[in-house]
Amino acid sequence: MLIELKPMQALTLWKEIAISEVRDDAHDLTMRQLAVLLTVYLEPPPHTIRGMAAKLGVTKPVITRALDTMGGYGLVDRHRDDKDKRNVLVKRTVKGALYVEKLGDLVIAKARGLPL
Amino acid sequence: MLIELKPMQALTLWKEIAISEVRDDAHDLTMRQLAVLLTVYLEPPPHTIRGMAAKLGVTKPVITRALDTMGGYGLVDRHRDDKDKRNVLVKRTVKGALYVEKLGDLVIAKARGLPL
DNA sequence: TTAGAATGGAACGGAGCCGAAATGATCGCG
DNA sequence: CGCGATCATTTCGGCTCCGTTCCATTCTAA
Numbered sequence: 423m424l425i426e427l428k429p430m431q432a433l434t435l436w437k438e439i440a441i442s443e444v445r446d447d448a449h450d451l452t453m454r455q456l457a458v459l460l461t462v463y464l465e466p467p468p469h470t471i472r473g474m475a476a477k478l479g480v481t482k483p484v485i486t487r488a489l490d491t492m493g494g495y496g497l498v499d500r501h502r503d504d505k506d507k508r509n510v511l512v513k514r515t516v517k518g519a520l521y522v523e524k525l526g527d528l529v530i531a532k533a534r535g536l537p538l
Numbered sequence: 539m540l541i542e543l544k545p546m547q548a549l550t551l552w553k554e555i556a557i558s559e560v561r562d563d564a565h566d567l568t569m570r571q572l573a574v575l576l577t578v579y580l581e582p583p584p585h586t587i588r589g590m591a592a593k594l595g596v597t598k599p600v601i602t603r604a605l606d607t608m609g610g611y612g613l614v615d616r617h618r619d620d621k622d623k624r625n626v627l628v629k630r631t632v633k634g635a636l637y638v639e640k641l642g643d644l645v646i647a648k649a650r651g652l653p654l
Numbered sequence: 655t656t657a658g659a660a661t662g663g664a665a666c667g668g669a670g671c672c673g674a675a676a677t678g679a680t681c682g683c684g
Numbered sequence: 685c686g687c688g689a690t691c692a693t694t695t696c697g698g699c700t701c702c703g704t705t706c707c708a709t710t711c712t713a714a
Contacts, residue, residue, distance in 0.1 A: 570701095597703065597704085599703075600702080607700090622710075622711070623711085624709070624710045
């Protein structure tokens, strides 16, 4: 659990992660794409385009395009809702789960290395 | 200090911050720009273009353009080094300091709100 | 003093994302 | 059944960022 995280530590953690993302990230995800990805993998389904657009405070095409890009990477999948065929449900993939898991490990590793 | 940060918590923290950035961020900074900004404000000077490019693992024009953009926002400043006039030193600004400080507060606030 | 190295920046074409508006498919109420 | 509402996607013009390459300035060492 997080206890007494100080401003300097918080910023250092954020900086280290940002640099790691810039240096190593193969997919070069946007902040918006990252927000979409983590929402899909951390919040309970179902995930619709409209719902995610509302949650992130962006327009629907932003979500559609983010899913296009990340779908191309194999990080997410989507198909029509059988109940209401207007809806599109975003699904998780094995590849995406591995990617998210690696991201979590990175945050933890960087958090451990923080100076006192 | 960070103690026993678990994978789920780490990812939730990162997700919350990403969403906040997407929703509220006035400047809409790229991950690279963010990495540059935090490097300038968290690591000891001097900061040269070449040095930061090496640190972030990107090309020089990336740093130059990031400084152009953020300089336009007033988040950073730069001028020639008097000792070696080939170098350009990146300087901090009051506006940039406030922005970074707010970012730190955001991380802390989100960290506090993490579920057990 | 001068040749070569180093530094930051500019120019270029290409690629991706943006918001707004239009499109196509589907639902549900009357 | 039909028509308006809802949902996701596509289209459009515009903007920003990308990497590569080239250039001007400045330093350094022979």
